Amino acid sequence: MQKTYMAKKEDAGATFAREWYVVDATDQPLGRLASKLATVLQGKHKPTYTPHFDVGDYVVVINADRVKLTGKKWDQKVYYRHSGYIGHLKEIPYRTLRARHPALPVRLAVRRMLPKNKLGRRMLRKLKIYSGPDHPHQAQTPQPLEL
């Protein structure tokens, strides 16, 4: 029986390539943007997709502070995290989080869509987020990613 192709480290650049993409997040709905980014980071848009291996591309996000929230989420969206101690569920409204870290909402949204394991954390490292229109990855000549 013929074996199904599984991506390997040695195949990088041969059977699959790790591309660089750039996305302008201005006025993109946060969740829709994040799900697209998660797909690309995982490599699920490629026929070489392999569940136990990272075949995904790099994505540079610019203007990450200008993502759009639909509905009333601007006022109502709250981020929760629990420290593990009783009564220590922290709540941070979107507005506060964004004021403190303008680009963090995008990162959080994508992180929560990626697999929660070592591979997922490695995939997240390929996501470069910047709040302004500039990024220091000109050398990689990232291509615009269509959404």
Added chain:
Amino acid sequence: MRVPGGTKHSRRRRKVLAQSKGFKGKRRNCYRIAKQSVIKAFLHQYQARRLRKRDMRRLWTMRVGAAARSHGLSYSKLMGGLRRADVRVNRKMLADLAVHDPQAFEELAAVARESLEV
């Protein structure tokens, strides 16, 4: 009368312990616990051989879907189109073509698209 079973007894045990190689902690060397884990391990093996077939089919489906999208078709449109055109290439081969022979896949995608337009 008590039946002393020296060699038989130790052989039986060695057989189990040989199969528990690579297990963790007492599961490797302690006969009582090793026996249980070996039984469980065989059960998992059996289940995994069957699961593998399903997992692989799901993987092919994902790959074919990804390839179809790069040709402007969704997975269901592609499969529907191929069916209508009476192309009987299975998912495994489609996924393989998408990786190793993108041109052939593109032609198949074109066939699917044509048959949908009619």
